[in-house]
Amino acid sequence: MRNGTFRSVALVALVPLVMAVAGVLVLQSQLRARLVEAVQTRLLAEAQGFAALYDQRRIVALREAIAYRSTRGDPAGSVYVLTDRAGAVLAGNLDGWPDGIAVQDTAQQVQIDGRPFLARAQDLRGGFGLLVGVSLLPVEQTLAQMRRVFAAFGLAMLVAGLAAAWGVARQAQRRTARMNAALAQVGGAGGLGLRMPREGGSEHAELADHIDAMLARIAHLFDAHQRLGNAVAHEMRTPLARIRTRLDALDLDAVARAGLDDEIRATIRLFDSLLSIAQMDAEAGNTTTLHPVDLGQIAAGIAELYVPVAEEEGRRITTQIDPDTQILGDEHLLAQLLSNLIENGLKYTRPGDTIAVTVRRDGAKVRLRVQDDGPGVDATLREQLFTPFARGFDTGSKPGHGLGLSLVRAIALRHGAIPRAPATEKGFAIEVEALHFSAQE
């Protein structure tokens, strides 16, 4: 159980307990006051009784009464002291008048021989001193007993509260975990077709309903997006196909025909790139159609394909490929990414320049870098290069539609990688860093 959940469970169980303890404390203080009051009433009655006895029958009768009470009186251990004018004890069950107890009209709580008493000290006519004390020990014992019973109940309450709260939290946590797992599937390999698990209380079912509705809406938008892309492709390509077919019927010379073919081809490439970017953006993060492929081998193959082209244009292509550079990918898309980067290099370098293709294994990462030593790109424009139709290079006479690096970015994102155009001492470089297959979850 996580820390947060543990805190919640502890809180749920402790709050009622703290309230109960506060209630017990209030109850105990009131009970104590009532018990002490009862003791006080008894003390007053006894003291007044002795005073009346002295008034009616004098000191001898009082001595006998106190002696009797001292020996037979109260099993809880009340104390009695009767002294003469000189302070000598005439009767009672104490050796002398206890220290620190002064004569006064009200009862006072005192300690005698380390035990608690409620005592009343008074002067009788004729100079006799009388002390009557009723033990508070039974009161304290009753309260202590009560505290023990409440403590036992409190402990039981805490355990029961913790168990109940833990059970409820555990159930809620399991439901949330199942929802999280389902949502992780949606974000990962499962796709938007997955739905939330249904269980338990109405709030959870309602939450699942809301998430499902949201997923359905996203899936609908996604489908609409796909359908639109496919429809655009279909609707634009079919007329282009007709145009191409009808070109055959025209009496065109080879050069004019080739020029028109090139234009049509370039238009189609533009559509293809736009549709590819849209489709890959939509599929970014979905790994279901990806398989383990060796990026180094793909890079080597595409570099090899372009070596003769580079040679004819007076450029050089070099490769440095580490062994075991497997990533989770789509080989056709990665081939297109490499092709775009190398063609970009060929396009924006001068005769004599070199395009270096390196694929490096760096622990859990595989790093592809295509770098040239051409004129490069202004630093301020470098980050815009991945935006569709942005042209950071000196593109004066170069063919192309400005989608090459956008497509590179879309393909990289499709593989969970972000392409960068790092600063270089000379020329221009693009880096794409992907997780090695063994490091994929």
Place this chain on the structure above:
Amino acid sequence: MTEAGRILIVEDDADMARALAEACSELGYCPVLETTCAAGLATAKAGQFPLAILDRMMPDGDSIDMLAELRHAGTIGAILMVSALAHAGHRSHGLDRGADDYLAKPFAPEELRARIRALVRRTKAQPVDNDFLVFDGLEIRVKARTVHHGQDHIPLSPKEFELLMYFATHAGTPLSRMQLLEHVWNLHFDPQTNVVDVHVGRLRRKLEQHTNRAWIHTARGAGYWFGPEDA
């Protein structure tokens, strides 16, 4: 026209269907046109066809979904998908699902004819027992991956050899640049540069230098074709 000479076309766009049918007729085949997936499947099961040409987006669904059933029927020699859904992902998906070739719309009529020829030819081709191809003095040893003209060994790089092999197994058939990219390099997108022309040019020059003859010829609008022809 015998059954073996018929080509099944499943296409709902009338203009496109006409263009496909014309290409088949020009090559000497009899086109049989259907305008829905269901009708196409029924016709396919009722007869033998060396080739079926399927458009993907049909009124009653995506014809890619009927590929498995079509294959299972066993009456179709080869399947060519023709589609406007044509970026690298669509193409590789079509090929993965069982199409033999995937041609993106729009296409040049020459390109279509080249694909039809290559596919029908492949269907008819007898399995080659030996590994020896000879074209008027040019000898290709498949397993040893060597090429000789008389006693003269023509050194080729592995890719050049694969390119020559693809040409040689389709001798006399015009092959488009996309066909070469797809079958020799396994690339399903159209690169901006003339990368195929450069490779073909190199192979062409090597063969010419060693034999003093032209072997690879430019087919107008379509690409290249291979065959012995005096320079």
